[in-house]
Amino acid sequence: MSIASIQALLGMIWEDPVQDHRPRLLIMGLRRSGKSSIQKVVFHKMPPNETLFLESTNKVIKENITSFIDFQVWDFPGQIDYFDPAFDSNVIFGEYGALIFVIDAQDDYIEALSRLHQTVTRAFQVNPDLTFEVFIHKVDALSDEYKIDTQRDIQQRTTDDLVDVGLENVPLSFYLTSIYDHSIFEAFSKVIQKLVPQLPTLENLLNILCSNSGIEKAFLFDVNSKIYIATDSSPVDMQTYEICSDMIDVIIDISEIYGRTNSFHYIDEIYGDDQTQVETNGNAGNYGTTTDTANDASSLIKLTNGMVLCLRGVNRFLALVCLLRSDNFEKHGLINYNFGCFKQAIAEVFELKRHSAAERLRRERMRLSESVEDNVGG
Numbered sequence: 001m002s003i004a005s006i007q008a009l010l011g012m013i014w015e016d017p018v019q020d021h022r023p024r025l026l027i028m029g030l031r032r033s034g035k036s037s038i039q040k041v042v043f044h045k046m047p048p049n050e051t052l053f054l055e056s057t058n059k060v061i062k063e064n065i066t067s068f069i070d071f072q073v074w075d076f077p078g079q080i081d082y083f084d085p086a087f088d089s090n091v092i093f094g095e096y097g098a099l100i101f102v103i104d105a106q107d108d109y110i111e112a113l114s115r116l117h118q119t120v121t122r123a124f125q126v127n128p129d130l131t132f133e134v135f136i137h138k139v140d141a142l143s144d145e146y147k148i149d150t151q152r153d154i155q156q157r158t159t160d161d162l163v164d165v166g167l168e169n170v171p172l173s174f175y176l177t178s179i180y181d182h183s184i185f186e187a188f189s190k191v192i193q194k195l196v197p198q199l200p201t202l203e204n205l206l207n208i209l210c211s212n213s214g215i216e217k218a219f220l221f222d223v224n225s226k227i228y229i230a231t232d233s234s235p236v237d238m239q240t241y242e243i244c245s246d247m248i249d250v251i252i253d254i255s256e257i258y259g260r261t262n263s264f265h266y267i268d269e270i271y272g273d274d275q276t277q278v279e280t281n282g283n284a285g286n287y288g289t290t291t292d293t294a295n296d297a298s299s300l301i302k303l304t305n306g307m308v309l310c311l312r313g314v315n316r317f318l319a320l321v322c323l324l325r326s327d328n329f330e331k332h333g334l335i336n337y338n339f340g341c342f343k344q345a346i347a348e349v350f351e352l353k354r355h356s357a358a359e360r361l362r363r364e365r366m367r368l369s370e371s372v373e374d375n376v377g378g
Ligand SMILES: Nc1nc2c(ncn2[C@@H]2O[C@H](COP(=O)(O)OP(=O)(O)OP(=O)(O)O)[C@@H](O)[C@H]2O)c(=O)[nH]1
Pocket: 029, 030, 031, 032, 033, 034, 035, 036, 037, 038, 048, 050, 051, 052, 053, 054, 055, 056, 057, 058, 076, 077, 078, 079, 137, 138, 139, 140, 141, 177, 178, 179, 180
């Protein structure tokens, strides 16, 4: 393959003279394994059954995701041969980020495994700091038993192959995923969390909030993608995660209809139950467009099992969703106060990060302009 055609495939990778330091998510895998579908469902809210009509990708699609952390998603076409000698793997694998390899679990995966092996060995040589994530995808059609067997088999073969070439220390994580349920969001959450340097601080803050407010479980969600970037240290059970994640959809839908009104809304039968209530306050915020009003979003769903689901906007991108017993919710003055402190602490954590990113960019620009002056002068 010629260099020109590889450059065409890679789109605009070399265009930006100031190095782009956003973490990268590289989504790779064989053709039709589901890469573009994953990206569309997670980051563009595409309904899963519409992915049936997606056309095959024929060049690398790069997308900047602007959120609590800015990152880039690179969707690679299945047919691209990044082992071509003319292909500069430093450009692709050289930056900080994660390599997500998607395997179609409904298909024969032997070829995918050999491709995974080649990809991991090459990428690891270039950048040992990449995190390697394997999505065993399309598991919606598999029985629970078959899913576990498939995961065990893929995991075993992949690690054996790596041990054979002396790469037993490559950290690989495996996830069973499908775009038809929450598993893809859960898997993405875990991938993204590894790229959030502030994770331990966020977890600590959530632990403090939970223990001082009688909260059973709390998630800090990126509202647009429904990825949770942190949770407290109690174990995550799938049902709790699902109900908290569903609450975001409910609130987005309600805020799109009633957002920025001045009255309370009581909407019954949201969770298919007469006594379940949703209260959305006067500043429901418009999460659909992540305006600043989202900061003030606040909502409450009382469940019939004696639990309360509570959502609070944290900033333009993040919302806290917690599950607590209704008895504990009686102290809502205390909870409100604690939440105010939590919000303030989060703002400070991300303010610090913004400062250091701006400083790094400033230094990079100065370095670049000095080298241009040297070249002109010389
Ligand atoms: N059952 C099921 N089908 C899925 C899932 N994810 C994607 N698909 C289907 O898989 C097919 C291929 O998906 P794409 O996203 O186009 O695959 P791709 O890997 O981007 O393909 P290329 O662009 O050719 O590399 C589509 O028909 C999707 O609807 C899933 O979780 N479950």
